[in-house]
Amino acid sequence: MMGCYSLKSVPVSGIPAERQILIVHADDNFWTLDSYSVSEGILTGHIAPGDLKVKTGKSAHLYVAPSTAVKVEGETVTVPTANIAKADYMAIKMEDTLGFGAIWAGVLFTLFLFIFS
Numbered sequence: 001m002m003g004c005y006s007l008k009s010v011p012v013s014g015i016p017a018e019r020q021i022l023i024v025h026a027d028d029n030f031w032t033l034d035s036y037s038v039s040e041g042i043l044t045g046h047i048a049p050g051d052l053k054v055k056t057g058k059s060a061h062l063y064v065a066p067s068t069a070v071k072v073e074g075e076t077v078t079v080p081t082a083n084i085a086k087a088d089y090m091a092i093k094m095e096d097t098l099g100f101g102a103i104w105a106g107v108l109f110t111l112f113l114f115i116f117s
Helices: 094-116
Strands: 005-010 021-026 029-039 042-047 059-064 071-073 076-080 084-092
Parallel strands (some): 021 059
Antiparallel strands (some): 005 084, 029 042, 042 076, 059 084
């Protein structure tokens, strides 16, 4: 199903609300946040448990530079939004999804005709 998705780059404020999980990348490090907020130019998030399963439709990725901009205190991560170089998430490509559905409909219709004729 990956062919039905495309990578969409947006500003931090453009991350859809349904993206409940953020994965913050800085150099070779990353933190998975299960809740977050942005206030006065600072992104603050709670570090998720290590066994959290991340689904494509529920997550977004942030890329921070320099890595020293990421501050970790206990289970809280803070990042100045000015240091977020890129934010992106996987979005459904409707044209591919509809095209894929049309192909399957054609295959099923052909099989139906073959079986019942």
